[in-house]
Amino acid sequence: MGFLSGKRALVFGVASNRSIAWGIAQAMHREGCELAFTYQNERLRERVEKFAGELDSDIVIPCNVEDDDEIEAVFEHLDDYWDSFDIIIHSIAFAPKELLEGDYLDNLTRDGFNAAHDVSSYSLAAIAKAGRHMMQGRPDASIITLSYLGAVRTFPGYNVMGLAKASLEANVRYLAHNLGPENIRVNAISAGPIKTLAAAGIGGFNKIFDHVEANAPLRHNVTIEDVGNTAAFLSSELASAITGEVLYVDNGYHIVGLLNE
């Protein structure tokens, strides 16, 4: 019997078999968790239905987080299957591509700033607000989001996403404070760089990847399995006293002062 048996989780952010959300869903399924999935748009529907089937789930619901009605509708739809549930995985980020390259200020626009904060930070609170009633009354519920070290340090090209992740991490603390009395824990996993669709086409990503391998205390990059196992732990009763935390899953990269190379 896995350490998540009897739990139910709703997973936002599967887009491919490299998605961090997919690594998380696989680890949670292995530990006995029942799963439901959302997908961003029609283009992803069939793919996410296939992934859900592989983990014994037939609950697959559309949700573009830019649309309040779609967020509300997720929980109306979920209510047809589950009267309550325990876990939300939020593994979503977006900024317009032009803002994720080159000079931060030259490429910054009001609309780009707003889109990045809307999709990457506001959506966490919007989902928690809409789904809260279905998590109330559970003995130990958990909301997990994905962050990056760019929230607290500068990285070339991460630009406005760094601000959005800083907002997301503050959101985790305010949500944890707000939802704690309802036995809902809220945490972020700050993952090291992983080659997913969100990293594809990012200029210089291979250089960052090699740099982490050379300088992280454990001397390698992290995998979606590493992040999946941590998310399974964090959403289980093994982590029942952890809330409002940003947990680094980066082979120790964030603690290094003087680099090797």
Ligand code: NAD
């Ligand atoms: P991914 O491309 O597989 O996942 C990103 C997901 O965001 C996709 O499923 C996409 O459909 C979803 N999304 C984007 N806009 C959306 C919208 N408007 N509505 C609904 N969904 C939307 O890439 P990933 O690397 O698995 O990213 C998942 C999370 O992990 C992101 O928050 C990302 O910032 C974070 N992260 C990634 C890395 C990395 O190096 N890959 C490192 C640390 C943190």
Ligand code: IMJ
């Ligand atoms: C993204 C951009 C620049 C540098 C980056 C990244 N580094 C890492 C990432 C160093 C690790 C990946 N990451 C942590 C993200 O959060 C990516 C978010 C993202 C990616 C895209 C690409 C496609 C697009 N918009 C995006 N919005 C957010 O159009």
